[in-house]
Amino acid sequence: MARRDGGQASPDGGQAPEARIERLLGARVERLDDLGSSHSWTLHRAALADGREVFAKIAHNRSGVFAAEAAGLRWLAEAGDGAPVPEVLGADDRLLVLPWIRSGGATRDAAERLGRELALLHTGARPDAFGAPWDGFIADLPLDNTSDAGPWPRWYAERRLEPYLRRAARHLSADGVRLVERVLADIDELAGPPEQPSRIHGDLWSGNVLWTDARALLIDPAAHGGHRETDLAMMALFGTPHLDRIIAAYDEAAPLADGWRARIPLHQLHPLLVHVVLYGGSYGSSALEAARAALAARP
Known part of the structure; x- marks a missing residue:
């Protein structure tokens, strides 16, 4: 109108x-x-x-x-x-x-370009700490962006998983809460090799990728210094066009650590808990499935 x-x-x-x-x-x-x-x-x-x-x-x-x-x-x-x-x-x-950005189709060439540019985003001008110097939000829910030199597993557990587990608990069973608490307890074993902080989008589901005729632009961020695998896991959560091409181009430009695919559920656990808070128990089973998969991927 x-x-x-x-x-x-x-x-x-x-x-x-x-x-x-x-x-x-x-x-x-x-x-x-x-x-x-x-x-x-x-x-x-x-x-x-x-x-x-x-x-x-x-x-x-x-x-x-x-x-x-x-x-x-x-x-x-x-x-x-x-x-x-x-x-x-x-x-x-x-x-x-x-x-105003005119949208276009998601082409394979644009996907490869996005992979290279996302690698640049993550590895160029890295921040000194995890978190950010502003109050964070995902949708219109708060995120604790307290800056911390790390290591990342502790920061992720304390600033992302634990606060949203508290908010989501009423939609989860007691056994479900305990399952996620096991992830928190074992986070150091589950998180993989140490990573430097990266500038990450923080909410990189497919709806926040705006395709133009030549490239893709990232909108609606929950940006902070985080783990670069988080953005890739979020792209996989609800499906992103040509994701295989994006990942291949990314990995060529900025090789990923061994075992990164097995850690995808760990990085998806936070956005799934956010969805439980936003939309109720319908996302509870997905969050608990991610928790089980994260634990099962223990090296």
């Missing part, structure tokens, strides 16, 4: 979306298309008087979600030229604006 309401008040009593975008970018909005909603924000496509088209996410309640997303995109871009993330045009506590 396209609309232009002349800057009337929005339903929450604040500025209309057009006025917010104009204030942030300094350009008049000539057309605004409503694209629906996601979590606690609405989505829009705007045509500006200066000829640009932009994508805007607008929240009706102040939170740190957009500040974290903007910080994450800018930080990922610091990995170097070719980092596969869009430019942040503007952000505040209720608004995030990115360039």
Whole structure:
């Protein structure tokens, strides 16, 4: 639905979306298309008087979600030229604006390019610690980004698995909670060889990969210094086009440690616990299956 309401008040009593975008970018909005909603924000496509088209996410309640997303995109871009993330045009506590990106098909050539660029993202300009210097979010749920030199297994257990196990416990059986607690207890054995922190997207399911005609760009990050296998495991969780080509190109550019495939369930356990918290017990069996697989892959 396209609309232009002349800057009337929005339903929450604040500025209309057009006025917010104009204030942030300094350009008049000539057309605004409503694209629906996601979590606690609405989505829009705007045509500006200066000829640009932009994508805007607008929240009706102040939170740190957009500040974290903007910080994450800018930080990922610091990995170097070719980092596969869009430019942040503007952000505040209720608004995030990115360039409008025309989507295309997921081609094998674009997939190979994504593999190489993801390897660059993970290995270029590595951070000094796990975590990030901003409060984290995944969807609109909080993530503890407390910076820590590591090792990664302890950081992952304390900052990702344990907090979400507490929140998900009411949807899991007592035996299920104990199963995940075994993963926490054995995390050092299950995590594989030590890894330096990498700049990772942190929520790299297929819906956050935006394919254009020439390449893929990564959007909606939960960016932080983490383990690079986490992004690859997330891409496998709900299926990503041409994943085999992505992995092959990635592994050629930045070889993965032996046994990485067996560790995929360990890295998928956190996003599955997030889904239990967001959507209830329907994801409980998947989370517990990942926990069992992680334990079964013990070297």
